[in-house]
Amino acid sequence: MTTSTPTQEYDTGSPLYRTTHTTPTDYWNDSCSTRELAYAIRNGAVGATTNPSIVLNVLKKEFSDWKDTLFGIISGNSTWPEDKVAWRLIEELGVRGAQMLLPVFERENGRKGRLSMQTNPTYFRDTAALVEQAVHFDSLAPNIQVKIPVTEAGIAAFEEATYRGVTINATVSFTVPQAIAVAEAVERGLKRREKEGKPVDRIFPACTIMVGRLDDWMKVVTARDGILLTPGYADWAGVAAFKKAYAIYRQRGYRTRLLSAAYRSHLHWSQFIGGDVILTIPYDWQVLFNQSKVEVKERMQDPVDPKIVDELYAMVPDFRRAYDEDGMSIKEFNGFGATARTLRVFCEHYHELLGIVRDAMIPNPDKK
Numbered sequence: 001m002t003t004s005t006p007t008q009e010y011d012t013g014s015p016l017y018r019t020t021h022t023t024p025t026d027y028w029n030d031s032c033s034t035r036e037l038a039y040a041i042r043n044g045a046v047g048a049t050t051n052p053s054i055v056l057n058v059l060k061k062e063f064s065d066w067k068d069t070l071f072g073i074i075s076g077n078s079t080w081p082e083d084k085v086a087w088r089l090i091e092e093l094g095v096r097g098a099q100m101l102l103p104v105f106e107r108e109n110g111r112k113g114r115l116s117m118q119t120n121p122t123y124f125r126d127t128a129a130l131v132e133q134a135v136h137f138d139s140l141a142p143n144i145q146v147k148i149p150v151t152e153a154g155i156a157a158f159e160e161a162t163y164r165g166v167t168i169n170a171t172v173s174f175t176v177p178q179a180i181a182v183a184e185a186v187e188r189g190l191k192r193r194e195k196e197g198k199p200v201d202r203i204f205p206a207c208t209i210m211v212g213r214l215d216d217w218m219k220v221v222t223a224r225d226g227i228l229l230t231p232g233y234a235d236w237a238g239v240a241a242f243k244k245a246y247a248i249y250r251q252r253g254y255r256t257r258l259l260s261a262a263y264r265s266h267l268h269w270s271q272f273i274g275g276d277v278i279l280t281i282p283y284d285w286q287v288l289f290n291q292s293k294v295e296v297k298e299r300m301q302d303p304v305d306p307k308i309v310d311e312l313y314a315m316v317p318d319f320r321r322a323y324d325e326d327g328m329s330i331k332e333f334n335g336f337g338a339t340a341r342t343l344r345v346f347c348e349h350y351h352e353l354l355g356i357v358r359d360a361m362i363p364n365p366d367k368k
Contacts, residue, residue: 011043014290016281020044023298025273026112028280030261032097033058034065036283043290046104048097049116049261049280051147051171052350055090059356066093070360086357090117091140098141105143110202116169118147121346124172124334130157131164138166145206147171149343150178151334155185162189162205165198169259170207172346174214174238174338175322179245181330182207183254190255205256206278209245210342211238212262214322217338221318229315233308235264239271240304240312241322246275248325266294274298 011017019025021044028047029040032055037048059066066089073088074080080088098115105113117137123129130153134146146161148154149172161168162185170182186205193200218234221227238260246258259278260268263285272279273296281289312319318337321327333339 009042011290014043015292015294015296016286016290017044018296019269019273019279020046022296023274024276025300026278027286028116028259028278029286030054030263030280030282031058032093032115033062033283034096034100035062037097037100039283040281040286041100041104043286046101046108046112047114047116047145047278047280048101049118049147049169050090050094050097051118052121052346052353055093056349056353056356058093059353070357074361082354082357082361085361086354087120089357091137094137094144095141098143102141102143110143111204114143114145114167114204115141116145116147116206118171118346119149121149121343121350123153124149124151124343125153127153127156127160130154131160134161134166134168135164138164145169145204147208149173149339150182150207151339151343152330155181155330155333158182158185158205159189159192162186162203163192165193165203167203168205170205170256171261172210172339172342173208174210174217174241174342175327175336176241176245176248176325177321177328178333179207179209179258180248180325181333183249183252183256186256187254206259207256208259208261208280209238209242210262210338211242211260211268212264213338213342214238214241215264216262217341218312218316218319220341221337222316227315230308230311233311235267236304236308237312237319237322238262238264239267240309242272243300243304244323246277246300266292270294271299271302273300275300 026046029037029045032050069092073085094117101113119130119133130148137144137146145167147169148157150170190200215235215238218237260272261280
């Protein structure tokens, strides 16, 4: 598959383009699909991201685009097991996206134009393995950003990877205490570099809050525990947590930038317009937002209705854990409901991806 350099013709009238060009807010394409990334760049996107679910979906939708690459990896590495083949394929997808974003990266002196690649989800308990893979990914292209989960092992990995010069993007993150722990770990890594006279001017870390997945967990836990919320209130949980974390970040001057992910409604775009943040938006939501009549105006400074926050806080213990600055210790991150659910999905999708590679390596003889 060949990919042409993205055109510099922009859709300057689209809501997403106006979001990124009239406010400090940036957006990324929430996929490494080159087709979707081309659309996003035309509408003002300055980055892209991957995870096991995204890579799996790209292969399912665009397998014909990547078939030759996959079979080339298999034939060129006759002793490799399926996991090594799969990771080389993941890297190929990531590097292809990074090449498309390189002009943005160069224009913005490294602050923008990055492709986020996610570490192996099965490493979520292994700090050393996360750091090793992060350093490897960082070597693949100058504009790679590395996603590490916000687990207990991940927090230690953020500090060490940052110290080694890796621009990280925290993922599997849903809460204010997780976001603070990430920012503090990154600061420790940056300060270690500065103490040793190592440069930090090209390191631009991000911390994701998967706002839609926090909303999902509110709905799951209230149904599980028989908690009756006012209709629609659960859809504001992620927005409330994100805005609180943003205020703390600005107050403390963290050098990490917040990133909103896991879209469920236009609130996850419209409520964050005007913030110095990143919005990583799936292609289908980009199209919906660009076709919508939602006014592009700054709302980041608008507080969530206190009635909504008060009801969630009073009735849902896991919202308190997510919203309070000290709602969870680092040791509790792995067991938080949204964390466990997301890790399980990412691991399942990773193993499904291995199955696709396995089918290519060992074709089913029962099928023509």
